[in-house]
Amino acid sequence: MYGKTIDQLIEALRILPGVGVKSAQRMALQLLEKDRDAARKLASAIDEAANKVGRCAQCRTLTEHDLCDICSNPNRSESQLCVVESPADLYAIEQAGGYRGKYFVLLGHLSPIDGIGPEQLGIDKLIERLQSNSVDELILATNLTVEGEATAHFIADKAKALGVQVSRIAYGVPMGGELEYVDGGTLNMALQSRKTV
């Protein structure tokens, strides 16, 4: 309806997360109505990132270098290794600012139905790293979903067999959370995991 080129642009914009037909139409029209230079800049930024950004050779997160900034930072402790599902999770922990160790990014979770097994998650690489004896504690920070839990269990078993101390991030009521609005599963977990004060 908008003509071939604009229709193609609308279709292409829909690969962005959270963008449906209506938002894609709005984005396409605004890109073309407002600032063509900004549109061209966006095109080249996407293209450049798609071509330049690769995986960190050590932790598998997104980086444009061989090693990411965290893996190549000598001030980050080698003795703690935090396992996350995605680069976005890694950045969330970094933004929280309370962790000074290193990371390992699975880029997914175990999901046999989608053909994602230990191999796709780089578990062999993780085990190699644990065998190098530089890691004292493996912190499992996969999502608190069924798949994330299963993945954490699987990795915990492997790591314990190598004699590495394994921990899992805590379940519980979020900071500032009002009990009234917290879901039942979380509340039960928070009760079960209660600590003596």
Next chain:
Amino acid sequence: MYGKTIDQLIEALRILPGVGVKSAQRMALQLLEKDRDAARKLASAIDEAANKVGRCAQCRTLTEHDLCDICSNPNRSESQLCVVESPADLYAIEQAGGYRGKYFVLLGHLSPIDGIGPEQLGIDKLIERLQSNSVDELILATNLTVEGEATAHFIADKAKALGVQVSRIAYGVPMGGELEYVDGGTLNMALQSRKTV
């Protein structure tokens, strides 16, 4: 924090409407994590549209040809001309499907404070078209905002001086609208513009 290339991509994505820092981060990571080919396709779709899509020589809407599909369609009536602020408004009316005349797109509204006067809105071109005597009725479908109203008034004065019949789209309660939830301004307008049945 994500490295130069990814930071640039995040910054560039923020020109999209409704995309803040958090969404831009999510979009950038997902583009790079999931499907690089789709990302490259998006880049080339934006680039192609930015370079190919221009303005219709007659109605000023976005098109990749000299004349847009509506202006070049002989089945659309020349006698009705509908004035809208943006291509998005034009498409909204087209999707509603009840109008068979032609359009004129202002690409904005009068806004002296932003340096947008009659010249920037192509009013001289609109007047030329009215002078050609092919238009029997000018329908003002600018937004029902202060600026849209001011623009409609300005154009109405010019058109009336040329002896063209001018109308304005109706104010009122939206279809399916429950009075309880309609704002006071709309309700007052709906009462004032009441029709005998």
